[in-house]
Amino acid sequence: MSKIIKQIKLGKSNAYLIETEKGFILIDAGMPDKVGKIKKILVEKNADLKDITLIIITHVHYDHVGSLSALKEKTGAKILVHETEKEFLEKGKTDFPAGTVLISKLISKLSNLISEGKFEAVSPDITIKDNYDLKQHGIEGEIIHTPGHTNGSICVIINEEDIICGDTLFNFMPHSVYPPFANDKKQLIKSWKKIKQYNCKRFHPGHGSVFGKDKFIKTLNKKS
Numbered sequence: 001m002s003k004i005i006k007q008i009k010l011g012k013s014n015a016y017l018i019e020t021e022k023g024f025i026l027i028d029a030g031m032p033d034k035v036g037k038i039k040k041i042l043v044e045k046n047a048d049l050k051d052i053t054l055i056i057i058t059h060v061h062y063d064h065v066g067s068l069s070a071l072k073e074k075t076g077a078k079i080l081v082h083e084t085e086k087e088f089l090e091k092g093k094t095d096f097p098a099g100t101v102l103i104s105k106l107i108s109k110l111s112n113l114i115s116e117g118k119f120e121a122v123s124p125d126i127t128i129k130d131n132y133d134l135k136q137h138g139i140e141g142e143i144i145h146t147p148g149h150t151n152g153s154i155c156v157i158i159n160e161e162d163i164i165c166g167d168t169l170f171n172f173m174p175h176s177v178y179p180p181f182a183n184d185k186k187q188l189i190k191s192w193k194k195i196k197q198y199n200c201k202r203f204h205p206g207h208g209s210v211f212g213k214d215k216f217i218k219t220l221n222k223k224s
Ligand SMILES: [Zn+2]
Pocket: 013, 061, 063, 064, 167, 206, 207
């Protein structure tokens, strides 16, 4: 496990805190009312919410942006999101992706009907289109565009070894990391092939625990 990447469970989903030379980068913002939990972890590191300089949102689903509005206010950090997710962030509404199997197809339909998935709207400071270098934020790393789960899903690669992948990969099942929801299944596999080229060792998903390259490659071989 990488020492500079810390997984934080924020209700239904994981967020990740990355220690850089210029403070901290937070990836995703979990469910609502989770600011205290992030603050506690920072205090353990002799830091404060104000030391978060950048918040990267892997994709705009309610379970990844719940505490974002409160965090923006308390940290003053810049918010980064892919340009195609910007409108959802500003509307404060999740556009639920289609299910990839029967049960998740039903859940997706129901969720859109009852319109669960509202959150406090936020205006991003940085929108990206494709690769984005994180050097200016104090760390060897880059953001890549990996559409599929949503059109504007992004992954963060740190030191060419670790990838924080949001919901592009899920770690819920023993033999698969395929996500139960995806807007575009074809595009998802294309993005997986792109991820494969980076040859990362450790995968840090939005749901479930950290896993290794083997599990990713095995699922990819089954699905493509
Ligand atoms: Zn999620």
